[in-house]
Amino acid sequence: MLNNLLSNRRYLLVYFLIWIFISGIHIILLLYTQKFTFELVLAESLVSNFLLAFLGLGLLVSIFYSNIKHQALFTKIINHIILIIIFLGLWVIIDYLILSSSFKDNSGYVEYLKTTLSWRIGNGFLFCGMIIIAYYLLVFYQNFREKVVKEAELKTLVKESELSSLKSQINPHFIFNSLNSISSLTIISPEKARNMIIKLSDFLRYSISHRDEQMTSLKDEMQNINRYLDIEKVRFGDRLNVVENIDEGCLDKILPGLILQPLVENAVKYGVYESVDQAKIEISTSCSEKALKIKIRNDYDPDLVVKKGEGIGLKNIGSRLGIIYKNENLMVINKSNNTFEVAIIFPQEE
């Protein structure tokens, strides 16, 4: 930490600028209160203050390289005081020796040096204390800033992984069943088999490539949903009846990619997979400047007991909406006698 502080030239510069400032005040005070020559005042101020400045750095270095930081609070304080006393003693002695020997002819000044000794000690103690406090404040501030940055990084990381896990996963059984249908079509209608392969490929490509993108247009999203529904229609024939009421004007509205897919899959799962007769799936949209509203409704058998895991899909979509739009109430679920309806509002940015 100290290495960081010392190697950072800005900190050192500021440190010495402060000492120049203190020296300046020292000079002014002496000139006004004592009748010394400017030369003497200048020497006294620079010697005393810069000696203390360098000793102060030494003090910091010795704190840094000692194991004081890891001691209990009480011993820590005692040890800091001992260090301060040592450096202070050095300063007082060296300062006195230099100044008194340089100006030994000026008896008035030597007398002044002697009488102000206690005052100097007090002053030096104060400065050393301030240096140490400034050091610890700086260390604390840097740690704090690092922690804030790390926390922010962690938050984005968590959010990203949350998003990716909340996004719809491609259902492997859907793929295997589709491949089986294709296998059958290759015998009775190769043309249809080719069509289905292309639709399945496009669907898979969209689902995989849009995994990392966040937002997409309703047009793209509906195109992909229709690929999916076309494939399911090949599998289930008349059992799947899709009704779409899509307002053309809404097609360029924006929504999170692949967020409708699991809802449509659910509708097919609970509507068609579990129905002996025909089941209707209805997708309708409406929009204004500020919002896009999408409703997905399917027939279902209320007697069919909720399977384990059901509801998690819906919850995931709710959390995903919450993360993206910071609003937990965008999705509304409506269960009536024989229909299940999910309505979502996607706020649009102006």
Add this chain to the structure above:
Amino acid sequence: MDRKIKAIIVEDEELSRTLIINYLKDFSEIEILRECANGFEGIKAISELKPNLVFLDIQMPKLNGFEMLELLDSIPEIIFITAHNEFAIKAFELNAVDYLLKPYSRERLVEAVKKAIDRIKSHRPADKNIGKLINQSFGDIIERVVVKTGSKIKVIPVQKIQYLEAQDDYVMIYTEDSKHLKQATMNFFEAHLDPKQFIRVHRSYIVKIDQVVQLEPYEKDNYIAILKSGAKIKVSKSGMKNLKAMLNF
């Protein structure tokens, strides 16, 4: 044995049925008598046609492949054909001939059919006690119970069950508006009904907890539970302990 093997297909996707028929077109030892689009049709076809072999899908609407088997008195040889690999263990516990994962090759299907023919020709009887086997093999909490009354099949969601009563080799299932007899054991239901909702209160009774409205002492250590429907069922000493633990009193 020159007679052809009689088979039916029970599978809800038309293309999947077509594929089986196409794969076996040139396979002269087998004759497909009927295609069934769901478990209900399957049960009807099996009782009418008495096939030797059934190609059976598992995931089907309302009545899945396993539930369909549960309702049969006599089980033909079974080849499961499904996209789900998670049911394989259960399928083999039921003594299935084979378990094919979609999509599969003609060779793979033919191999399975040959195995079935071997079994049928060696007159190794299919397991008549499949009901018991199913009772043992279900690992999970069940969500519905299928019962057959005469030719009628009923799927009962467990939510609608009020209580169960042991009756010799059978269990009587009481719902709000009806009761159904099923060949199963109390131990099976105790193990496979959600323990948060159902409690075995007596050797002969399992009750849905939210149905209990009152408990009255009866003889020593025994109680009588009065249900919402007004029915009264016995509660044994250990049953009372179970109830107390669940209801925190």
